[in-house]
Amino acid sequence: MIDLYSWPTPNGLKISIFLEEAGLEHRVHPINIGNGDQFTPEFLAIAPNNRIPAIVDRDPADGGEPISVFESGAILTYLADKTGRFLPRDARGRAEVMQWLFWQMGGLGPMAGQNHHFNIYAPEKIPYAQERYVKETARLYGVLDKRLADREFVAGDYSIADMAIYPWIVPHENQQQRLEDFPHLKRWFETVAARPAVVRAYETKESLYPKPEPLSDEQKAKLFGLKQ
Numbered sequence: 001m002i003d004l005y006s007w008p009t010p011n012g013l014k015i016s017i018f019l020e021e022a023g024l025e026h027r028v029h030p031i032n033i034g035n036g037d038q039f040t041p042e043f044l045a046i047a048p049n050n051r052i053p054a055i056v057d058r059d060p061a062d063g064g065e066p067i068s069v070f071e072s073g074a075i076l077t078y079l080a081d082k083t084g085r086f087l088p089r090d091a092r093g094r095a096e097v098m099q100w101l102f103w104q105m106g107g108l109g110p111m112a113g114q115n116h117h118f119n120i121y122a123p124e125k126i127p128y129a130q131e132r133y134v135k136e137t138a139r140l141y142g143v144l145d146k147r148l149a150d151r152e153f154v155a156g157d158y159s160i161a162d163m164a165i166y167p168w169i170v171p172h173e174n175q176q177q178r179l180e181d182f183p184h185l186k187r188w189f190e191t192v193a194a195r196p197a198v199v200r201a202y203e204t205k206e207s208l209y210p211k212p213e214p215l216s217d218e219q220k221a222k223l224f225g226l227k228q
Contacts, residue, residue, distance in 0.1 A: 002026040002079075005043060006053040007033050008205040010167035011072040011109065015053045016204055017163045018076055020197035022083045028208050046070060057082070073105040076160040086159045093156060100147075100154045100161035104168065108144075111136045112168050115175045134176045141172075145182035153188065158195075166192045 002019060004026050006012035019026045031037040031052050038050045046068035047054035054070040061082055069078045077098075080087035088094050115133035118126060144165070147154060154161045169189050172179055179186040192198055 001058040003029060003056040003058065004053060005029045005031050005046065005055070007031050008209045009033075009052065010112075010170070011051075012053045013167040013170075013201060013205065014072050014164050015055065015075055015079075016201040017166070017198055018079050018086070018160065020200045020204070021163070021195075022079065022085055024079070024083070028204070030209050032210070055079075073101050073164065076101065076164060080160050086163070088156070088159075096155040097159045097161045101164050103143075104161070104164040108137075108140050108165060108168050111140060112171075112175050116171070119176065120174060137175045137177060138181075141169075141177055141182050141185060145185040148184035148188045152191065158192075162188075162192055166198070 002024055004015055004019065006015060006028060007030060016028075018024075031043060033052060037043060038047070038052060043054070044050060046056060047070040049070060051070070053072055053075060054068060055075050055078075057067045057069070057078075060067045067078075069075050077087065087097055111133060114129070115137045118129040118133055122129075144154070153159065154165060166189070169179075169185070179189060
């Protein structure tokens with residue numbers, strides 16, 4: 001049994017996709033980041049960086065005490081190793097997947113996240129920041145589009161790299177990106193979106209998490225680390 005502590009953000013949805021793809025038994029514990037649930041002592045005990053997602057594996061491979069893991073890329077790698085799925089075992093294949101997983105963790109996620117922040121949530125509009133992050137998001141989309149020009153998935157077979165990247169492309173309109181400008185990415189996006197496990201993960205988002213409401217100023221302060 002996997003306990004998933006999460007919220008339906010791109011980083012949270014990565015893990016839901018893996019759990020659905022692998023058919024792993026799991027329970028979802030919503031962590032309402034607008035209400036500050038990420039700062040509770042119980043959550044900090046398993047996620048000291050006060051960010052979702054985090055998991056607790058109640059049945060680890062070594063048969064010992066439960067294992068907790070935070071950081072979405074680390075969770076994906078842990079689950080892939082646990083199940084022997086979606087991450088090649090050979091050195092070359094593993095390196096191929098891991099570099100694209102890290103590309104998402106270090107590039108696409110942070111840049112698209114800042115894009116969201118300055119274009120949607122920031123209390124004042126800063127044109128320089130808006131333009132910088134929209135352009136950098138577009139550059140990263142271009143890198144991904146080129147990568148997908150001659151292959152079905154990002155790193156060979158469908159893998160944790162695809163699972164990590166896909167939820168960050170879902171809100172492309174909020175990032176001021178047009179998928180029509182990136183035809184190979186668009187083809188890949190539609191292929192991943194049609195996978196039954198991905199469909200289930202997004203259905204779970206609708207059924208298990210409260211419907212989001214506009215954030216109050218106090219909630220924004222908690223969400224963006226201005227108030228704990």
